[in-house]
Amino acid sequence: MKSAFIHSDEFSKFKVSKEYPWLTERSDVTYNKCKELRLLDHDWIEVVQSKPASIKDLYLYHTKEYIDLLKKADKGFFDESMLRYGLGTLECPVAKGVFKYHNLAAGATIAGANLLVRGGKDIVFSPTGGFHHAGPDFASGFCYINDINIAINKLLKMGKRILYIDIDAHHSDMVQEAFYSNPDVMKISFHESGKTLFPWKTGFENEIGKGKGKGYNINFPLPENTGDEEFLWAFERVFPPVARAFKADITFAVIGVDIISSDPLAHLQVTNNAFIKAVKIIKQASAKLLALGCGGYLLDNIERSWTLAWAAMNDLEPKEEDAATFGGMFWGDGLSSLLDRPLFLPDNIKKMTKKEIKRVYQYIASNIFPILGIK
Numbered sequence: 001m002k003s004a005f006i007h008s009d010e011f012s013k014f015k016v017s018k019e020y021p022w023l024t025e026r027s028d029v030t031y032n033k034c035k036e037l038r039l040l041d042h043d044w045i046e047v048v049q050s051k052p053a054s055i056k057d058l059y060l061y062h063t064k065e066y067i068d069l070l071k072k073a074d075k076g077f078f079d080e081s082m083l084r085y086g087l088g089t090l091e092c093p094v095a096k097g098v099f100k101y102h103n104l105a106a107g108a109t110i111a112g113a114n115l116l117v118r119g120g121k122d123i124v125f126s127p128t129g130g131f132h133h134a135g136p137d138f139a140s141g142f143c144y145i146n147d148i149n150i151a152i153n154k155l156l157k158m159g160k161r162i163l164y165i166d167i168d169a170h171h172s173d174m175v176q177e178a179f180y181s182n183p184d185v186m187k188i189s190f191h192e193s194g195k196t197l198f199p200w201k202t203g204f205e206n207e208i209g210k211g212k213g214k215g216y217n218i219n220f221p222l223p224e225n226t227g228d229e230e231f232l233w234a235f236e237r238v239f240p241p242v243a244r245a246f247k248a249d250i251t252f253a254v255i256g257v258d259i260i261s262s263d264p265l266a267h268l269q270v271t272n273n274a275f276i277k278a279v280k281i282i283k284q285a286s287a288k289l290l291a292l293g294c295g296g297y298l299l300d301n302i303e304r305s306w307t308l309a310w311a312a313m314n315d316l317e318p319k320e321e322d323a324a325t326f327g328g329m330f331w332g333d334g335l336s337s338l339l340d341r342p343l344f345l346p347d348n349i350k351k352m353t354k355k356e357i358k359r360v361y362q363y364i365a366s367n368i369f370p371i372l373g374i375k
Contacts, residue, residue, distance in 0.1 A: 168256025
């Protein structure tokens with residue numbers, strides 16, 4: 001196994017305001033914690049510095065007109081016409097350096113894809129990536145450049161089959177839209193239901209693809225207050241059989257930590273114990289893995305959970321005996337101390353979420369599994 005961690009000190013230099021929810025320090029805190037715990041000090045691991053994406057690569061998904069506007073926004077320039085492109089809103093403000101930051105993130109994801117195809121790597125992690133809400137000519141949901149769609153389009157040109165799995169709390173709406181008819185991109189998204197969370201109008205179980213892509217788009221909308229047990233029940237019944245049936249060349253894993261209960265922008269009750277189990281399952285099912293950070297709006301959650309994710313990807317996770325101590329974690333200085341305390345939910349809440357999750361699963365099992373040959 002050979003793996004790469006993509007990082008740049010430039011990411012944290014971009015600031016919008018202290019009140020802006022998107023935390024550009026995400027790469028720094030993850031890198032520093034991994035370094036502190038010696039999770040980068042192994043002969044199969046390489047730290048790779050991110051470089052900006054080329055303009056040519058950006059055009060694999062975005063329009064020239066939109067990219068030109070982003071370049072103007074990078075200088076702090078704003079006029080009202082930008083609002084039509086989602087620029088200058090509260091969630092996607094115009095700020096100096098905004099193009100530089102997001103283009104560097106796109107470059108990191110593209111580099112990750114290239115490392116898997118041509119660089120001999122098996123696993124790549126870029127904490128600053130996963131901007132799944134950006135459209136071809138608009139910004140949305142803190143996302144300005146859709147690094148995912150650009151990288152997938154590059155890989156499709158190479159004849160690769162892509163398995164896209166997204167466990168961010170928000171539905172990957174623009175990834176779904178871009179490849180909705182494409183059977184070479186298997187899209188699976190576990191997210192809080194649009195009934196209670198942005199982007200509201202997409203991500204429901206009946207969106208299963210169209211044309212040749214019918215059956216290659218799976219949404220698992222989770223009801224608010226979904227906990228570890230319910231999340232893993234759904235994940236373990238859907239992701240592994242689909243991964244086995246699809247036989248992808250490369251897996252894209254968008255591992256947002258806004259599914260964690262303490263995140264301020266979502267309403268789920270998942271802990272990073274379940275999050276890490278999902279990451280392990282993804283890793284085991286993937287021939288090649290590109291993991292991207294995506295959402296997460298508390299630095300503590302980001303630091304702990306993505307450090308644990310990197311450890312899991314490299315088979316450096318806590319020993320079972322440590323993790324079992326004190327009901328699920330070991331309160332020391334090692335990896336186990338990064339795990340969340342178990343979260344116990346009332347029986348009436350668990351009963352309601354289980355009922356809804358089983359309903360969604362039955363829909364997927366009845367309407368999508370037969371298309372994929374899953375029994």
